[in-house]
Amino acid sequence: MAEKYIYDFEEGKADMKFILGGKGANLAEMTNMGVPVPPGFIVSIKACNKFYEDGKKISEEIIKEYTQHLEALEKKMGKKLGDNDDPLLISVRSGAAVSMPGMMDTVLNLGLTDKSVLGLANKTGNERFAWDAYRRFMQMFGNVIMEIKGHEFEKILEGVKKAKGVELDTELDAADLKNVVQKYEAMVKEKSGKEFPQDPREQLRMGIEAVFRSWGNPRADLYRKLNNIPKEINGTAVNCQVMVFGNKGETSGTGVCFSRDPSTGENVFYGEYLMNAQGEDVVAGVRTPQKIATLEEQNKEAYDQLVKIKDDLEKHYTDMQDMEFTIEEGKLYILQTRNGKRTAHAAVRIAVEMVSEGLIDEKKAVLRVDPASLDQLLHKQLDPKAKKTANVLTKGLPASPGAAVGKVCFDAQEAHELNEKGEKVVLTRVETSPEDLIGMNAAQGILTSRGGMTSHAAVVARGMGKCCVAGCHDAIIDEEAKTLTISGKTFKEGDFITLDGSSGEVMEGALATVDPELSGNFGTLMEWADKYKKLQVKTNADTPHDAEVAVKFGAEGIGLCRTEHMFFEESRIKAVREMIVAKELDGRKKALDKLEPFQQEDFEGLFKVLDGKPVIIRLLDPPLHEFLPKEEEDIKNVAKEVGVTVEALKETIASLHEFNPMLGFRGCRLGVKYPEITEMQARAIFKAAKNVSNAEPWIEVPLAGNVKEFKMIKDIILKVAKELGAEGKVNYKIGSMIEVPRAALTADEFAPECDFFSFGTNDLTQMTCGFSRDDAGSFLGKYVDSEIYDRDPFQAIDQTGVGKLMEHAIKLGRSVKPELHIGICGEHGGEPSSVEFCHKIGLNEVSCSPFRVPIARLAAAHAALKQK
């Protein structure tokens, strides 16, 4: 049997959207429900694919098939396409399997010609309407299909209006519009070298082809990329539908409505419309549309019918509907329905309320909310009522979501001090380093002029759930002079700015913000998510405060505590430096003895907050040079502080210099060479655990690539445990990060020695893909643009590369220890597609920054529900 390419509306249904496109499938569904839909047929996505296969040509076979459907439609309507006396007019609209609003082409009023326009005028008794329809058709067709620039048409229209001395289109009469049409025809011929087509069937063929072609236009390509639309969604359908007109006078009109409020989610009928208008007029904004409720006064029958239809459709689709309607001379038609887009806030409310209304069940409700959208709910946001546009100075990278309002401050220490005094500040730095932590912590938000989405500022800010705009190249920051200059405007210390970390915008002055709300519907939804998810969701947290936030967000433990962050605090850094400059074991031990009580205190704090939940503590990881000063002045001060000569300190710094520090002397290599560091950390952990009755430390070894390295560190830990009598008293585990490819490749050697694995996907991505997170900026953008990587592999797990290695490691590890507990603690642990991947490959847990915990919980639930 030959392939079927064309479907009448009566032949389709909602679940055929991969053949009919979303719009077409819904038109078909509504038709079959008895909703008043103007009749028509759909040139399917299969036809689009064939069009591309055939070298962007529509085959005779398909033309023949749609012609049959057209003729059937003509028969049904008792009119012929472009008939000179009573022309059938149709609309030709795109419709892919996923909505891509405005991205592809549409032609309305198709079928009008120099002759049929007269028939239309005659038949409707409305000459102006007919010429206006023809004028609009020529404009759309000429622009979309004949590729003549829109402004060529505008110029003519404006010329005619000017000549007549009027301002509005509506002030032109039939003769004027006829004049416009004639001028259009002449211009089209001049610009394209072709006559405006007068054969309606030729118009139709060209229209269908144009829609197909528009699938591949750069704008649509970009939209798909930005919205992560998978490659499997390929091609658009074309909906050919009998035209109805909202611009046939005051009993006609057109509008858009939602079955619930898409911004709040409230269950009220919501929408707007214009009488005597076509859809484009509603969008154009020249006339202010009316609220939907007022339609009741103007046409009660149509209004009641519309209300019933929206109720029916919402029940039918069990989701909030976004509908387009037209009233032609008093009669209501529905032109489109689809599940409505909504804010995160509305999504949560609608999902939860629909469950209590019995429309959907909990599982569906959970799946209704996009995990990534929760980001909007978890941070302080700019008040939507605040007019931010006027204040926007420039845009940087949206490095960490939320809003921040505060005084510009250029120094971390000062930021800290101002915060202590109750001032709100925005820390403004060229870039940040670990020494700025104190100020980042104190600030409302962070602005940097250098660095990318994974720069220190960005990563740390996301970890803190703090707003950050990074890599804002237009911001000229002079840390010495303490000035911030953006497009000529200079801000001094104390001047207010506002950041929007979700958009990257930097604004002048202090704008109003609104706080997040985590209880109510949100809480209910998250409870449901937890019911269905399989993955444990833990958090990356280094301080009791972060841990507290995360637990509030539902973290089931700490999946990564980076002990080195504790080393940077003012009270500790001196001892850390003493340790580093010590030439002998003795000196190192002395310095470590000073650190130990601090570490113990840190761990006790965490154990108390976690109250029995496991805490994965990673042993010291970064290269030692990160703890040493870089600037001449700082070197002098530090040398004095730790009691060595400037020369000696410089020598130490030089000896720690590395060409590729990422691949250098760090991670467990520190403990292999200086076991006393590991000993100190183990002692602090066990002593703390003995002081907090239900502590459950999981000690984690970073950067092991060879099981023998792991074993050496493990033996040190076990020795300390024995010495401190922790054995049998403290409920502890010892596991390995899997972040060096070699560890993944030899996971079957690691597994017997490990209580757990945790994938460090940041480093694993760096080493597997061979690019450094800090340096990839110079080419990674180009790479994502060129689609070498679909998405930045530091944001979403590179499933076909790094992901394969993870799967391999899991298989190897579980082949020798089937019950092995495996997690992930890279930045990916809070990114929905990555969380879903983690579920699929059988991980036990993900860990992410506190503010991403709810996202991960919801994503984990999605993964589990989708798998079923």
Add this chain to the structure above:
Amino acid sequence: MAEKYIYDFEEGKADMKFILGGKGANLAEMTNMGVPVPPGFIVSIKACNKFYEDGKKISEEIIKEYTQHLEALEKKMGKKLGDNDDPLLISVRSGAAVSMPGMMDTVLNLGLTDKSVLGLANKTGNERFAWDAYRRFMQMFGNVIMEIKGHEFEKILEGVKKAKGVELDTELDAADLKNVVQKYEAMVKEKSGKEFPQDPREQLRMGIEAVFRSWGNPRADLYRKLNNIPKEINGTAVNCQVMVFGNKGETSGTGVCFSRDPSTGENVFYGEYLMNAQGEDVVAGVRTPQKIATLEEQNKEAYDQLVKIKDDLEKHYTDMQDMEFTIEEGKLYILQTRNGKRTAHAAVRIAVEMVSEGLIDEKKAVLRVDPASLDQLLHKQLDPKAKKTANVLTKGLPASPGAAVGKVCFDAQEAHELNEKGEKVVLTRVETSPEDLIGMNAAQGILTSRGGMTSHAAVVARGMGKCCVAGCHDAIIDEEAKTLTISGKTFKEGDFITLDGSSGEVMEGALATVDPELSGNFGTLMEWADKYKKLQVKTNADTPHDAEVAVKFGAEGIGLCRTEHMFFEESRIKAVREMIVAKELDGRKKALDKLEPFQQEDFEGLFKVLDGKPVIIRLLDPPLHEFLPKEEEDIKNVAKEVGVTVEALKETIASLHEFNPMLGFRGCRLGVKYPEITEMQARAIFKAAKNVSNAEPWIEVPLAGNVKEFKMIKDIILKVAKELGAEGKVNYKIGSMIEVPRAALTADEFAPECDFFSFGTNDLTQMTCGFSRDDAGSFLGKYVDSEIYDRDPFQAIDQTGVGKLMEHAIKLGRSVKPELHIGICGEHGGEPSSVEFCHKIGLNEVSCSPFRVPIARLAAAHAALKQK
């Protein structure tokens, strides 16, 4: 049946060396051949393993078993161990499955006591001999088994000699020696708190235990590590053998002999002996041993018998034998035979001559020569007759083998100029950089004070086949003052020094050297190797000169031509820099146009030398900053040269700065961002290939981690090929380096697009193991010492980690393209164990530096022959 632990010599044979140890197995073999071997039995390696299993205790079961064998031996000899009238004396010697000369313990004359010494004196009628034997036994037993320091015994012996006013041991008479024994007994009691054991069976048990223990002593451990003795060789046997004495007067003697000359390989009887001496006297060197030929005059019968035995043994073992013999009162005994150690030169000669003598076949001959040892043959060597010891100043790392004699020179340019004038120089630098290439090329050898085995100097020197001593910390090099100071001695420019790159020694003055010889036996052996090897052996070469050397060494093509090395030459570097500083495409293209003819010329040169053999050309690989100057002064000069301001150049340098350049903007990333670079290189390759009729370029894309990157570069190359009409005319291929783990993990995606793969195991090791070659120095030594890695993974492929990834990639790649050609071009390609691994995993080729080509050929043959 109970395990058998003890074997009489009659019960064993040569192929039982994993049970009996090498020495024991050969003693057994000789016994059964009828060679006059003093009888005895072997406590097997199984017993040693049991000793360790039992917590370093010898079990009753084993004592019982060897006692039975002892009693049988006593019966056979008609004497009892330690009998007071006619004592049986035995030697107790270690003997593992592989020879570990001098590493483990030995006790001779066991069975002597205060009483039996009198019996021995009486029976032999030689009182002095008896007391001397007892004295020697006490000294050995006391030292080895009772752990009393050797010098305690020496002190007593010296004291007695001094008291008597004599100098030599031989000047002591029986009474003196008795006196010595009494003093020994007193000292032993004082030092150990125990009497010297007077029960001969107790002596035997202690002796056996001591030998077992000595297997695990640190010296033996270190030896096994240094000699890469595998863990499977575990434990030593103990040979208990009836003593025969070479010191029973002038009709007795002892010696060592070889069936051929072990240093030249000449087929002559070679050896030396001493009359009236025990083995230790030959070694001690107090008396000068006699040449073996003179034995014929002293004892023709014994000599003839010895010659016949050495002939028999060589025929029997079909290899050159190293034998120990003793003549006791005119009667010849053979105490040991084994395959003799030999120089590389001798190994080749013996192997080849044995084939012509019909003793062995070609395959055996090939397997007889250790591939790694060929290094000795391929480079200029110090004349073995030159007395280097006296001149040795210090020792650095043996970074590249061979010898170099020349005048100290501290500057690359000067080295070049001196060389042009015919002077021989040794380039002496703190460390080298690509800018020193011209001087390295001109020098006889290179000495650096900084950097490891994989430093720039080391890698480049090995590539050039040039002697290099690197990381010589004792050498204080002042490049400004032009002085080299070693242990207080200062050398100025023009002073001669000599380097031994095989040992790392640095010597004063100009020592004599000898040239390598590559024809003759060496050539014959290499022909045989080629006959049996399966792997193709290609070379890493960037210049026609290197390529010529490599072809002479048997390279079957170029496996890696690093095009960037061509960029550093004086005539090109300016254009390279112009390209880098150009802000616009236009400027880059102009600079590239200047480079193109140079590259074309380079490639033509290579194609001509290779004469139809394939040339793998890797596209530009290093980060661009490597081509820019670093020092202030150089920056000024270069800025002027390329016509930009110093600030602009500094800005470019800063913009190219990377935190981890290894993982940065390099490899194919350059071509993805700047396609014009790839275009230029492709043009140069195709134009050159069109000018050389039989050129076969294989173009190789570096650092691809994602097949789409590869595809982008490939498309550029194909476009250029089409433009130049190379299609169908030039026999070219396009392939990918596999050096990023992600490429290996997705090899099934790469394979369909690639004509060949080449593993870049240097980078693959860096990324898979997660350590940078440049930085690993700070911990990798510790890692190899701690046995985390058995060998430096940059020297020998880490088979259990990186190797697994390679196997995985091969499997994936060949799963979609079974005929895929796969090679390796890292430094590992010339390392024997790695070559063997490459053969095993099914590679088609290895590539290595020219001077390693013969090593790789021989190693490849070994691999193929061993597999059969």
